[in-house]
Every structure is written in C-alpha cells, then in structure tokens.
Amino acid sequence: MGLVNLQTSIERVLVKMMNKLKLISPTAEHEHLALEFLQEFKEYGSEINGTGGLQRYSENYSEWLVKLRNDLDVTNMQSDRVPSTTFFVYRKEDNRMVGMINIRHKLNDYLLKEGGHIGYGIRPTERRKGYATETLYLGLQLCKELSIDKVLVTCDKDNIGSARTIQKNGGVLENEILDSQLAEVLQRYWIDVHEALNNISW
Numbered sequence: 001m002g003l004v005n006l007q008t009s010i011e012r013v014l015v016k017m018m019n020k021l022k023l024i025s026p027t028a029e030h031e032h033l034a035l036e037f038l039q040e041f042k043e044y045g046s047e048i049n050g051t052g053g054l055q056r057y058s059e060n061y062s063e064w065l066v067k068l069r070n071d072l073d074v075t076n077m078q079s080d081r082v083p084s085t086t087f088f089v090y091r092k093e094d095n096r097m098v099g100m101i102n103i104r105h106k107l108n109d110y111l112l113k114e115g116g117h118i119g120y121g122i123r124p125t126e127r128r129k130g131y132a133t134e135t136l137y138l139g140l141q142l143c144k145e146l147s148i149d150k151v152l153v154t155c156d157k158d159n160i161g162s163a164r165t166i167q168k169n170g171g172v173l174e175n176e177i178l179d180s181q182l183a184e185v186l187q188r189y190w191i192d193v194h195e196a197l198n199n200i201s202w
Contacts, residue, residue: 021134023087023101023142026068030088031061033097040123050102050119052086082106085142089122089135098126101139105146114179114186116152117143132165137200140169144193151193157185170196 026034038058041048048055052071057064070076071084082104089099101120104111111117118139122131136153143151153171155162156179171189179186 019134020092021098021131021138022090022092023138024090026065026086026088028062028065030097034061034088037097037100037123040125041121044124046124047121049121050086050100051121052084052100052102054086054100080108082108082111089120089131089138091126091131096126098123098131099135101135103139103142103146105148107152112152113177114154116154116188117148118151118153128161132162133168136165136169137196140191140193140196144197149193151191153189153191154186155189157187163187163189166191168200170200 024030034054035058038048038051038055041055052064052068054064057067068086071086074083077083083106084102084104086100086102088097089101090096091098099120099122101118104115104117104119107115107117118136120132120135120139122135140151153166155166157163157176166189170191172191174188174190177186177188178184
C-alpha cells in the first residue's frame with residue numbers, strides 16, 4: 001500500500017471513531033462521577049489538565065460549581081482573570097465521563113505565553129482511543145461560537161501524543177519556550193478555527 005493510500009485509510013478510520021463524545025455542563029448531580037474522575041488521575045499518578053481547577057475543590061464540589069459561575073461573571077472579575085467555560089466530556093454510548101475541557105474566552109499575558117485558549121484532559125483508562133482529538137475539535141466548535149478566530153493551544157514538547165492531537169486539529173507550531181513553572185520546553189500552536197472546522201470533518 002502506498003503512503004498516500006495508507007494515510008487515506010487512517011483518516012477513514014479516524015472519521016469512524018469520531019462523533020462519539022458530547023459536552024456536559026457540570027451540575028450538582030455530577031459530583032460522584034467528577035470525584036471518581038479525579039481519583040483515577042491520582043491512582044495513576046497522572047497530570048490533570050482542563051478541569052477549571054476541579055482538583056483544588058475535591059472536598060467541596062459545590063464551591064467549585066460556584067467558582068465556575070464566577071468564571072463567567074465578567075462584571076465582577078479581577079483584572080488579571082479571563083472568562084472561561086468548563087465542560088465534562090461524556091461518551092455518548094454509555095454516558096461515561098472520559099474527560100474535561102476548559103475554554104478561555106480570551107488571553108491574558110500568561111495565557112498568551114503559556115496557557116492558551118483551551119485546556120483538556122482524558123482520564124488515564126480512556127486514552128489512545130481518539131478522544132483527545134475529538135475533545136479538542138469540540139473545543140474549536142465552542143471557540144467559533146465565542147467568535148474566537150485563532151486559538152492558541154500549548155503542550156509539553158515531550159508529550160508527543162498531545163502534539164499530534166493538536167496537529168490533527170490544524171495546529172501550526174509557532175515556537176518553543178521554557179515553561180516558567182516547570183522549567184520544561186513548551187510548544188505553542190495556533191489553530192485557525194474556521195479553516196480547521198471547514199477542512200476537518202469527523
């Protein structure tokens with residue numbers, strides 16, 4: 001099989017894998033599943049991203065829900081903060097929570113340099129199933145609704161899987177910088193939202 005035909009076959013498989021997920025706004029009814037989600041990351045010793053700070057509220061889920069509402073209260077927001085929206089990522093077929101995603105509606109100095117518009121994470125037992133790729137794609141759809149034309153997404157240079165996820169969604173590497181907190185090399189990718197959504201069809 002030639003390289004072009006192989007790539008086409010891979011893309012067809014990816015298309016069949018997609019459209020398996022949906023985004024759910026967190027509510028009080030999700031508390032047990034959310035804490036179970038956090039516990040899995042702890043058990044696997046895995047870094048967690050895209051939760052809107054859920055891991056800091058593991059003992060007071062209701063306060064986290066208040067925090068999410070405050071994340072959208074632009075009128076009373078501190079000047080160094082930006083509005084953001086957080087969702088649970090559910091698999092449609094069995095309503096299992098497989099991930100989370102956080103969309104920052106605009107960038108401050110830190111987010112422009114390191115954090116980006118979108119943070120997301122897939123639970124350890126559900127990785128390598130194409131869910132990260134679809135989660136980021138759903139995030140781009142949300143960014144379109146928020147009139148964000150160009151999206152910044154970052155990842156650690158040694159996180160090859162995350163880099164590929166971003167690239168599959170149209171990410172173009174701008175540069176690499178040193179993470180100010182972890183002293184690791186961070187890659188900064190820009191995605192043209194309209195171009196990505198028009199050219200990628202899951």
